[in-house]
Amino acid sequence: xxxxxxxxxxxxxxxxxxxxxxxxxxxxxxxxxxxxxxxxxxxxxxxxxxxxxxxxxxxxxxxxxxxxxxxxxxxxxxxxxxxxxxxxxxxxxxxxxxxxxxxxxx
Numbered sequence: 001x002x003x004x005x006x007x008x009x010x011x012x013x014x015x016x017x018x019x020x021x022x023x024x025x026x027x028x029x030x031x032x033x034x035x036x037x038x039x040x041x042x043x044x045x046x047x048x049x050x051x052x053x054x055x056x057x058x059x060x061x062x063x064x065x066x067x068x069x070x071x072x073x074x075x076x077x078x079x080x081x082x083x084x085x086x087x088x089x090x091x092x093x094x095x096x097x098x099x100x101x102x103x104x105x106x
Contacts (some may be wrong), residue, residue, distance in 0.1 A: 049087045056080035 059076040062068035 043091065045087055049083050052080045052083040 056076045056079070059068050059073045061071060063073040
């Protein structure tokens with residue numbers, strides 16, 4: 001169940017990223033490159049992680065005072081965990097790619 005949810009969230013993140021990068025047309029033109037940068041994609045991803053973490057913390061706090069359903073709390077915490085794991089995986093891949101580029105002979 002959790003594995004299926006992780007796969008669905010990963011697929012949704014990939015689709016959202018491709019929509020942002022491509023601009024919905026399917027082709028990136030020279031003019032589109034000025035609008036979308038790798039940095040903006042990373043910034044958007046980090047903002048999503050922070051937003052998800054804050055939501056999880058709020059749900060946990062609401063559960064402590066008895067205002068939240070335990071199912072909602074578990075779902076929010078799981079979503080925050082998956083989002084953070086995805087961001088860490090992307091970070092690791094970017095670092096590995098950078099290291100590979102730096103090892104290339106000129």
